[in-house]
Amino acid sequence: MAVQVCCRGNRWALHMLSRSVSHSSVSSKTVSELEEHTHSLSHTLFSRSAIGPFFQEKPLLTNPFTQDSLLRAYLKRHLPVQEVERDLLRFGERIVSEIDVLGRQCELNPPRLQRYDAWGRRVDHIITCDAWTHLKRISAHEGLVAAGYERTYGEYNRVYQMSKMYLFAPSAGLYTCPLAMTDGAAKVIQSSGMLVKEVFERLTSRDEKKFWTSGQWMTERRGGSDVSSGTETVARQQQGRFFKLYGFKWFTSATDADMTLTLARITDAHGHATPGSSGLSLFLAEVWDSDGSSNGVEVQRLKDKLGTRQVPTAELLLDGMKAQLISEEGRGVASIANMLTITRVYNTVCAVAAMRRMCQLCREYSCKRSAFGKLLKDHPLHVQTLSRLEMETRAAFLLTMEVCRLLGREENRSASERDTHLLRLLTPVAKLYTGKQAVCVVSEGLESFGGQGYIEDTGLPSMLRDAQVLSIWEGTTNVLSLDVLRSIAKSSGLVLQAFYADVKERLVLAESCPALRQAVLSLRSSLSDLMSFSQTVTCRPAGCLELAARDLSYSLARIYMGALLVDHATWENATHTDIYTAQRWCDQDLCPVVTRDATGCYDPQTVIMDTELVYDGLKL
Numbered sequence: 001m002a003v004q005v006c007c008r009g010n011r012w013a014l015h016m017l018s019r020s021v022s023h024s025s026v027s028s029k030t031v032s033e034l035e036e037h038t039h040s041l042s043h044t045l046f047s048r049s050a051i052g053p054f055f056q057e058k059p060l061l062t063n064p065f066t067q068d069s070l071l072r073a074y075l076k077r078h079l080p081v082q083e084v085e086r087d088l089l090r091f092g093e094r095i096v097s098e099i100d101v102l103g104r105q106c107e108l109n110p111p112r113l114q115r116y117d118a119w120g121r122r123v124d125h126i127i128t129c130d131a132w133t134h135l136k137r138i139s140a141h142e143g144l145v146a147a148g149y150e151r152t153y154g155e156y157n158r159v160y161q162m163s164k165m166y167l168f169a170p171s172a173g174l175y176t177c178p179l180a181m182t183d184g185a186a187k188v189i190q191s192s193g194m195l196v197k198e199v200f201e202r203l204t205s206r207d208e209k210k211f212w213t214s215g216q217w218m219t220e221r222r223g224g225s226d227v228s229s230g231t232e233t234v235a236r237q238q239q240g241r242f243f244k245l246y247g248f249k250w251f252t253s254a255t256d257a258d259m260t261l262t263l264a265r266i267t268d269a270h271g272h273a274t275p276g277s278s279g280l281s282l283f284l285a286e287v288w289d290s291d292g293s294s295n296g297v298e299v300q301r302l303k304d305k306l307g308t309r310q311v312p313t314a315e316l317l318l319d320g321m322k323a324q325l326i327s328e329e330g331r332g333v334a335s336i337a338n339m340l341t342i343t344r345v346y347n348t349v350c351a352v353a354a355m356r357r358m359c360q361l362c363r364e365y366s367c368k369r370s371a372f373g374k375l376l377k378d379h380p381l382h383v384q385t386l387s388r389l390e391m392e393t394r395a396a397f398l399l400t401m402e403v404c405r406l407l408g409r410e411e412n413r414s415a416s417e418r419d420t421h422l423l424r425l426l427t428p429v430a431k432l433y434t435g436k437q438a439v440c441v442v443s444e445g446l447e448s449f450g451g452q453g454y455i456e457d458t459g460l461p462s463m464l465r466d467a468q469v470l471s472i473w474e475g476t477t478n479v480l481s482l483d484v485l486r487s488i489a490k491s492s493g494l495v496l497q498a499f500y501a502d503v504k505e506r507l508v509l510a511e512s513c514p515a516l517r518q519a520v521l522s523l524r525s526s527l528s529d530l531m532s533f534s535q536t537v538t539c540r541p542a543g544c545l546e547l548a549a550r551d552l553s554y555s556l557a558r559i560y561m562g563a564l565l566v567d568h569a570t571w572e573n574a575t576h577t578d579i580y581t582a583q584r585w586c587d588q589d590l591c592p593v594v595t596r597d598a599t600g601c602y603d604p605q606t607v608i609m610d611t612e613l614v615y616d617g618l619k620l
Contacts, residue, residue: 056452059364061100064167065092067360070394071163073578074401077571079156084163091142092167099138099171103310105131106173107462111256111312113302124299126256126312135175140211144168145183149190149204151412158408159401162349166400169350170357174310174466178213178254180346184339185214185261188282191338192326195241196284199259215260215287216339217316219251225479227263228277228333233318235264235283235325244296245283245321251303253473255314259286261339262323263332280332285323296321307465341423343474344431345403351431351438351470352400354463355393358445361460362386365449376448386448387584389441394581395561396434402564403430421498424487426560432480433557435471442467481549484556496534503527503559506567515579516566519586523562526590530555533594540602547602551593558590 065071065088075084109129117123139145147161169176186203189196202212222230233247245264252260263280265273273279289295300315327335363386366376376382406423409415415423442464446453453460471477487495507523510516537545545552565582568574589595600606611620 057368058458059361059368061096061171061361062364063089063092063096064170064357064360065089068356069577070397071166073571073573073575074398074568075159075163076573077568078401078405079153079159081153084153084160088163088167091164094138095167095171099135099168102131102134102138103171103173103175104459105129106135106175106310107459110309111302113299113314115299122298124294124297126299126302126314128256128312131173132175132256132310135172136178136211136213137208139175139179140206140208142168143206144179145186146204146206148183149186155409155412155414156405157412158345158404162345162400162404165346165349166353166356169353170463174308176346176350177308177311178215178257180343181216181254181257181261181339182212182214183346184216184342185259185284187338187342188261188335189284189326192335195326196324199284202258212258213254215252215254215257216343217249217252217260217262218336219249221248221250223250225475227280229275231263231265231280233262233264234271234273235266235281235323237266238322241325243283243323243325245285245318245323247318249316249318251313252316253311253313255287255299255312255316257287259284261326261336262318263336264323266325266329274330277333278330281325281329282327282332282335283323284326285321306468307462308469309462309465340474341407341427344427345400345407347470347474348400348403348430348434351434351467352393352396354438354467354470355389355396355434355441358442358463359386359389359393362389362445362448382448385444389444391581391584392437392441395565395585396437398564398568399426399430399557399561400434402560403427418498418501421491421495422502424491425484425495425499425556428475428480428483428487429553429556429560431474432471432477432484432553436477438467438470439464477553478550481553482546484553485545485549493534499556499560500527500531503563506563510566510570513570513579516569516582519562519566519582522586522590523559523566526555526559526562526594529591529594530559533591533597541604543604543607544602547606548593548597551596551601555591555593558585558588558592562586562590 072085075088106129109131111126111128111132114123114125114127142164143150144161144165147164148158151157153160165176165179182203186200189200189203194200199212202210203214205211218227218231220227220230220232222232224230231247233245233249235243235245237243243264243266245262247264249262262283262285264283265279266281267273286295287297296319298317298319300317303313303315305313366382366386369376371379403423403426406415406419406426409419410423446460446464449458449460452458455461475483503523504527507520507527510520533548537548562582562585565578565585569578569582571578596602
């Protein structure tokens, strides 16, 4: 008897075989051999639940420092200190073995609000998971904020600190958010003459028992970046520099912080306050009283957000919150300028870090996943796609590190006038451009995982959700583009002159490299076009420059990124990969503001046509 065992239903086949033994010439020995063979097939092809034993291998996270050739090369070139390399190598291992798991736990166990205790007393406690608390201890121990103020590496102090933050961010469960605001608060206090030195020491401490984090409560019901007209919170003086605050904060991140900075309007004896930005002052307040109760704060609700669910974000009612004035009266907006620089730098670092982590995971997966008879890494189109993501990431990394270097020089008091102007211009440019890059790179990266990129428990979708905030937090793309225009106007064009001079200087050094000749020509041509455009803008109708603001910012970013890539490719230890990256980057349209200007995008008539297009059929 010829017996064919159905592997898909092997138990049924064996059962039918045993029933047929008495009606055939098949011996009991044959049945035993068939049972053994079927058992072997079952283990080879199927599990007990009758599905195949094959499962797609997941990409494994390995030490992000050893996997990042550009970071290591950059540090070797600019900060060749063995102590730094050892620390980042050790920290990379800690990320893999400890921090990454904690960050995932924060995603799976988001904060919750406890309004009342068991006896009906209102407590307004925001309860976070143990992993969130653990990340606070790690942040203190690793000096993630402290490193920015210890001046160990002089003008490269911020480069070292942000290199560490860059490794930390993708695994940190968004704990970079409170760290950004903590660093920003420390910067404000330092700039204000250390009126509250003991608070500064807490914010920059490596002692986990002493370390504080800070919130940043600026956004009110009218929302957005327009704090001048949107801030309704009032401050009633109690004694000296101490006040009580009354108002409603509509969006407050890291609401579980130990302290916060916030804007409010000081009222006179009749309850009147000065409108506009000249009426705003900056206050510091501890969130909790000594007995653990809230300091005149009622939590109305936690925000239900698209992403960044790990971070407690809330609506707060301030009802007599005790606070201390730390700015000059009416100088609140000016006082937070330094804080905005810091938080925008953090935003930029987190954007590039997300891009780098996605590239690392995509690369790892391509070496494991087979499709159409071969590994993904052996499909040229797939590798080409990943190479474009890598190019975007490398350009963003160099821009980010340059902003960090300029910030470090300013803080170290070694910055030239050009450095100061470049920092003012490049901070919003880097933030707005990398925020957009991150969303595109992470989204494209998810696609490289196919359906797995859309499955929640892989952890990949949360990367895309979290990336989306990067183009919104600390100023949307349009708000920051207008800030770029303000920097140009307030400096009477000096920030642009610094930009042009710096790019030209970098290109001169690259002219002697034949492989970079076309890239240099492309950059020179784009820079010349940009200079011509900026010189003619003042002669155009009012509003022309505002229409061009976004494209102008993109042009500044792409040209400067190209200059940095070319500059890195001329380094004596540069590789052919560095040269290839610079070549490919400069193949694109580096100056879209000129390209679009040639098509009439900034003519006054386009405003009318754009309005008709957007609001077609609506009565305005």
